[in-house]
Amino acid sequence: MPILLKVKWFLISFLLRYLKFGSKPMIVIDSHLHLDEGVDGTASGGARELDRQLADAGVARAVVLHLDIQPWGMEEFSEAISQTSRIKAFVNLHPDQPDVNNTLRHAVQKLGYIGLKLHPRLQEFTVDDPATVRLVRAAGEIGVPVLIDAFPDGTHLMQGFDPVKYAVLAKQCPGTRIIWAHMGGHYVLDFMMLAKRLPNVFFDISYSLLYYQKSSIPTDMVYAMRSMKFDRIFYGSDYPDRPVAPSLHQSLEFLAGQGLTEAQLAKIVGGNACDFFGWTDLK
Numbered sequence: 001m002p003i004l005l006k007v008k009w010f011l012i013s014f015l016l017r018y019l020k021f022g023s024k025p026m027i028v029i030d031s032h033l034h035l036d037e038g039v040d041g042t043a044s045g046g047a048r049e050l051d052r053q054l055a056d057a058g059v060a061r062a063v064v065l066h067l068d069i070q071p072w073g074m075e076e077f078s079e080a081i082s083q084t085s086r087i088k089a090f091v092n093l094h095p096d097q098p099d100v101n102n103t104l105r106h107a108v109q110k111l112g113y114i115g116l117k118l119h120p121r122l123q124e125f126t127v128d129d130p131a132t133v134r135l136v137r138a139a140g141e142i143g144v145p146v147l148i149d150a151f152p153d154g155t156h157l158m159q160g161f162d163p164v165k166y167a168v169l170a171k172q173c174p175g176t177r178i179i180w181a182h183m184g185g186h187y188v189l190d191f192m193m194l195a196k197r198l199p200n201v202f203f204d205i206s207y208s209l210l211y212y213q214k215s216s217i218p219t220d221m222v223y224a225m226r227s228m229k230f231d232r233i234f235y236g237s238d239y240p241d242r243p244v245a246p247s248l249h250q251s252l253e254f255l256a257g258q259g260l261t262e263a264q265l266a267k268i269v270g271g272n273a274c275d276f277f278g279w280t281d282l283k
């Protein structure tokens with residue numbers, strides 16, 4: 001085995017040992033995942049496989065995001081998730097669908113969803129449209145957070161991706177906690193500067209931290225974490241786009257290599273999300 005690989009595996013095994021047997025083990029929360037359609041095609045098969053992978057990786061709790069482009073309705077999805085206490089779910093609704101506020105209320109109060117997922121690129125709606133503002137305000141009134149995709153891929157850029165639109169939405173919905181997913185990708189510094197003026201905004205680092213490897217973006221993400229005192233930022237893997245355990249190990253390896261202290265790592269990897277969701281049972 002080449003020497004660099006040996007060093008890498010030593011570091012990963014050290015981090016894992018430290019995760020499991022440290023003086024105060026870190027709580028690991030994966031705050032951004034999806035169900036894999038490729039397991040056996042069913043939501044319950046996808047949930048069982050995800051639960052197995054989370055257990056293997058030492059993840060205490062995970063937030064799986066329902067997507068209306070997947071073949072499962074919100075009822076079937078919530079039933080699959082309810083098989084395991086490790087996995088909680090956000091429901092994906094479209095701001096323009098009829099009676100959407102009541103559908104959200106039903107999803108939260110009857111089906112057990114703990115948040116709303118919005119995907120402006122896939123669902124093709126405008127982030128600061130009045131219908132989006134109405135739905136995001138309703139989520140706050142119902143008492144659940146909203147996670148909104150903020151990854152500027154080529155399609156999203158051509159649709160007019162603009163960090164300011166995300167800020168306008170958050171500013172108009174001060175009673176709703178909003179998670180900007182993927183930390184805004186290569187716009188991370190713009191999103192960070194906006195978040196400093198918006199106390200209701202949070203981030204997850206899923207996908208971006210590993211997608212932009214060897215560019216300046218991951219170190220910009222760490223700069224943003226430091227600038228925000230490691231608050232309001234959550235770890236996520238974006239499984240199945242990225243596998244659960246390798247994503248966690250590579251993220252930990254990179255962040256530890258950037259000089260994060262044990263306390264700072266613990267906040268990003270699970271402490272912040274644990275506080276955000278009020279999961280006192282994990283502490």
Ligand SMILES: [Zn+2]
Pocket residue numbers: 032033034065238
């Ligand atoms: Zn995702």
